[in-house]
Amino acid sequence: MLKRIFRNYHDSFKGFSKEVWWLALITFINRAGTMVIPFLSLYLTDNLSLTLAQVGWVMTCFGIGSLIGSWLGGKLTDKIGFYKVMFWSLLLTGFLFISLQYITTFFGFAVGIFLTMLVADTFRPAMFVSLKAYSKPENQTRSLTLIRLAINLGFSFGPFLGGIIIATLSYSGLFWVDGLTCLAAIILMRFVLKPKQFSVKKSSEDTGIEEVIISLYKDKPYWIFLGAVFLMGFVFLQLFTTMPLYYRDIHKLTEVEIGSIMAMNGFLIFLFEMPLIHYIEKKLIDRLKIISWSLVLFSLSYLVLNITSWVGILIIGMLLITLGEMLAFPFTNNFAMNRASKGKEGRYLALYTMAFSLAHIFSAKTGMEVIDRFGFAANWFLMGSLGVLAVILMVWLQRTLAKQNFK
Numbered sequence: 425m426l427k428r429i430f431r432n433y434h435d436s437f438k439g440f441s442k443e444v445w446w447l448a449l450i451t452f453i454n455r456a457g458t459m460v461i462p463f464l465s466l467y468l469t470d471n472l473s474l475t476l477a478q479v480g481w482v483m484t485c486f487g488i489g490s491l492i493g494s495w496l497g498g499k500l501t502d503k504i505g506f507y508k509v510m511f512w513s514l515l516l517t518g519f520l521f522i523s524l525q526y527i528t529t530f531f532g533f534a535v536g537i538f539l540t541m542l543v544a545d546t547f548r549p550a551m552f553v554s555l556k557a558y559s560k561p562e563n564q565t566r567s568l569t570l571i572r573l574a575i576n577l578g579f580s581f582g583p584f585l586g587g588i589i590i591a592t593l594s595y596s597g598l599f600w601v602d603g604l605t606c607l608a609a610i611i612l613m614r615f616v617l618k619p620k621q622f623s624v625k626k627s628s629e630d631t632g633i634e635e636v637i638i639s640l641y642k643d644k645p646y647w648i649f650l651g652a653v654f655l656m657g658f659v660f661l662q663l664f665t666t667m668p669l670y671y672r673d674i675h676k677l678t679e680v681e682i683g684s685i686m687a688m689n690g691f692l693i694f695l696f697e698m699p700l701i702h703y704i705e706k707k708l709i710d711r712l713k714i715i716s717w718s719l720v721l722f723s724l725s726y727l728v729l730n731i732t733s734w735v736g737i738l739i740i741g742m743l744l745i746t747l748g749e750m751l752a753f754p755f756t757n758n759f760a761m762n763r764a765s766k767g768k769e770g771r772y773l774a775l776y777t778m779a780f781s782l783a784h785i786f787s788a789k790t791g792m793e794v795i796d797r798f799g800f801a802a803n804w805f806l807m808g809s810l811g812v813l814a815v816i817l818m819v820w821l822q823r824t825l826a827k828q829n830f831k
Contacts, residue, residue, distance in 0.1 A: 443558035444567050446616040448574040451551070453609045463679065465665055465788075466672065467595050468533070476669075478530050480792030483665055485534040487784030489541030494781050497546030498774020501553050507619040509550035511610060517544040518606030525599035545781065549774040552761065558617075568761070569701045569754045573694055588680060646763055646772070648821045650779045652719070653756055655814035657783030658790075659722050659807045663689075663745065666791040670800050675735050685738060689746045697750040711755040712825075716818040721748030723811025726804040 468474045468482055500509045520540040527536045551571070559567035589597045663686075671677040671685065704714065725745035728737055760776035794803040 440567060440570060441558055443617060444555070444570060446612075447551070447554060447558060448570050450609045450613050450617070451571055452574040453605055453612065463595070463598065463668065463683075466668055466679065466682075467598075469669070471595055472528060472530070472533065474530055476792045476796045480789035482530070482534050482537055483788030483792070484785050485538040486541050487781055487786070487788065489538035490545040490784055491778050491781035493542040493545030494548060494774050494777035496542070497777070498549040498771050500546060501550045501774075502771060505619060506550040506554045506557070507617070509546055510554065511613065513543055513545075513547035513550070514606050514610040514613070517547070518603040518610070520544075520603075521599055521606065522603035525596045545777065548777045552757070552773045552777075556761070566698070566701060568757045569698055573698055575690075585683075588683070643763070645821055645824050646760075646775075648817055648824060649756075649759060649763075650775060652715070652814045652817040652821065653776065653779040654783050655810050655817065656719060656722065656752060656756070657780040658787045659726070659811050659814070660745070660749070661780075661784055661787040662726070662791050662803070662807055665788040666795060666800070666803060669795070670729075671738065674733075674800060675738065685742055688739075689742055689749070692743075692746050693750055697754070700750055701754050711759065712818060712822050714751050715755050715759075716815050716822075718748040718751035719811050719814045719818065721745065721751070723808045723815070726811070727808035729804045730801050 464486075465479055465483070468479045469476070474482070497509055497513070517540065520536075520543060524533070524536050524540060527533045552568075555567050555571070585601075589601070668682050668686075671682045677685075721744050725741045725748065728744065729741050731737065757776070760772055763772060790806075791803050794806060
């Protein structure tokens with residue numbers, strides 16, 4: 425039994441090109457360095473003495489920068505290629521992260537985080553498109569999963585180390601590490617990854633959608649999908665904005681304890697996401713139904729927090745959203761990638777990342793305002809309800825695609 429489990433786990437990592445492995449390592453280095461993000465709301469309230477309303481506005485600027493950066497990254501990727509976009513994004517982001525620690529005013533930090541995220545998130549659509557160059561068509565979903573595994577391993581390592589750095593040194597050390605790891609990632613990238621063109625070839629994993637549709641702005645199913653992705657991002661991003669405040673203010677956890685719970689999310693994804701996706705692919709389970717059920721788990725992860733004040737409920741909530749994340753993100757990514765028609769890969773994937781960025785604009789500010797006026801419990805009820813609305817959109821998407829395929 426154990427031998428078969430180990431063999432299946434091993435098989436789930438087979439078949440990747442060396443470039444995909446290198447891209448995963450670069451992503452890990454970069455993501456492990458972004459340890460300041462989970463602690464940003466704590467930093468703004470503790471060190472800069474900002475109010476919750478001001479923190480909400482800073483996070484809104486974070487989201488606006490991410491939104492514009494994702495759109496710009498998609499345009500630049502289609503125009504000059506993914507490699508150049510990735511290179512310049514990493515280089516400039518490194519210096520911008522280091523600079524953030526020297527900004528101490530509300531307005532200055534809001535502008536600084538806007539510029540940082542504008543540059544940083546040009547990287548995301550370029551990185552997604554690079555997988556079409558470096559990955560075999562039949563491995564695209566697993567390649568996306570491998571990149572997410574690298575992201576989550578970095579996320580597992582980053583917050584835990586970040587909590588230790590805060591406890592032993594200061595928050596300024598986080599900004600230095602963030603910047604230097606961006607520069608380390610770019611050095612590795614120059615040595616191991618070469619620019620490469622890709623030919624567009626539909627994989628056997630394609631969603632079954634006919635080539636006839638697709639003009640981006642007339643693609644109704646894709647816009648329904650983006651609505652669901654927006655709500656998914658809206659709910660999920662509370663994990664990095666309001667949740668650390670909930671851990672600290674309601675359950676009185678320290679930065680090290682907060683970092684440990686956040687790290688659990690990344691560690692579990694590192695262990696289980698790849699074999700889970702490999703199993704689902706072999707069973708040919710409907711991907712859109714999987715996304716729908718993942719959104720149910722997102723919703724439950726917040727609603728359970730209102731059941732009891734027992735500290736163990738934090739672990740249960742984290743387990744629910746972690747399982748939902750493992751099911752949702754690889755297949756939403758894959759749907760966006762395979763939905764794109766020739767020459768529009770960057771634009772489609774930019775819209776996908778922009779949906780998350782748009783969620784960031786409204787998620788943090790909404791959460792902070794609800795908590796400030798009505799408390800944490802009201803915010804968790806709101807997030808649970810939005811998760812249910814996302815499920816309804818996914819059911820609508822499935823029915824819309826079924827009608828198109830029937831015609």
